[in-house]
Ligand SMILES: Nc1ncnc2c1ncn2[C@@H]1O[C@H](COP(=O)(O)OP(=O)(O)O)[C@@H](O)[C@H]1O
């Protein structure tokens with residue numbers, strides 16, 4: 323209770339360290355992606371291989387990109403499905 | 412003898428590599444190990460002045476690699492701490508004359524003569540850094556709780572991994588008061604971002620500068636919080652892997668102490 327009261331007095335509007343942490347988390351991901359274009363390409367090819375086992379996909383119009391908003395960054399793989407492959411038993 | 416070579420590195424300059432190298436080296440020697448500290452910051456030697464051994468330099472690491480002298484001739488024995496030796500850097504910028512094969516040969520010889528060999532790496536990720544990791548089997552990455560040091564640490568960690576080294580992290584110059592106020596990244600924040608194992612936490616401590624002013628070993632000063640922290644890191648390296656981590660605390664904050672004691676926070 324008392325500590326809560328103290329906290330209220332000492333609280334800052336924004337904690338600059340939280341901003342530092344968030345910015346770092348983003349920039350480190352980007353640093354690595356920037357450095358590794360070939361890795362991104364390899365990843366895309368591997369994903370295509372795996373998905374192609376199950377679906378026929380349009381390899382021309384697929385895209386792999388990094389999306390970023392305030393809280394998360396995500397790897398987004400977008401591909402139209404042309405047909406579901408039949409799987410043999 | 413089959414000693415361990417540990418490289419201390421960081422990417423960014425001025426974060427505490429040299430301080431860490433000399434303190435951990437001294438602490439490992441105090442624990443009874445035979446220790447060589449090697450200044451790999453060729454052209455910008457500092458370890459000698461920090462350790463107060465600058466007046467006794469005859470040969471340096473470049474001489475050893477180039478077989479102009481033996482390790483025994485270049486290694487300066489510390490007179491205050493038994494079994495502690497410094498191999499200084501050269502003061503001319505001739506790091507490019509160091510061949511990888513030459514460094515490997517010296518590394519092998521060092522492993523035969525010492526229990527621990529600590530390599531103080533230069534800042535950056537270029538040739539001098541590469542030279543300093545050649546013989547290493549362990550790596551310590553030093554970083555301060557600020558955005559540029561953490562980012563550089565991440566870069567270096569990536570390179571170390573690609574060389575099959577699994578680095579551990581030292582967070583240096585922690586200011587508990589500022590961490591508490593949310594002005595400074597906590598060690599947990601830094602670890603979240605870097606996702607590597609911790610080697611130790613070192614507080615900001617005025618005694619660090621004072622001990623380097625006079626060239627006296629930090630770890631001999633019992634009232635130095637940083638010195639004590641480095642001693643704990645050395646113990647962890649030296650077999651006490653489970654020694655718990657202690658987050659630095661703010662001496663001035665009485666309330667913090669009381670509330671921690673009673674488990675209120
Ligand atoms: N824990 C600490 N508390 C206070 N000052 C420190 C601490 N660690 C390092 N310093 C100071 O920071 C400066 C840079 O340290 P140094 O070890 O030379 O860094 P680097 O070798 O990474 O360039 C020195 O002046 C040193 O005294």
Ligand SMILES: [Mg+2]
Nearest residue numbers: 428429452457
């Ligand atoms: Mg240095």
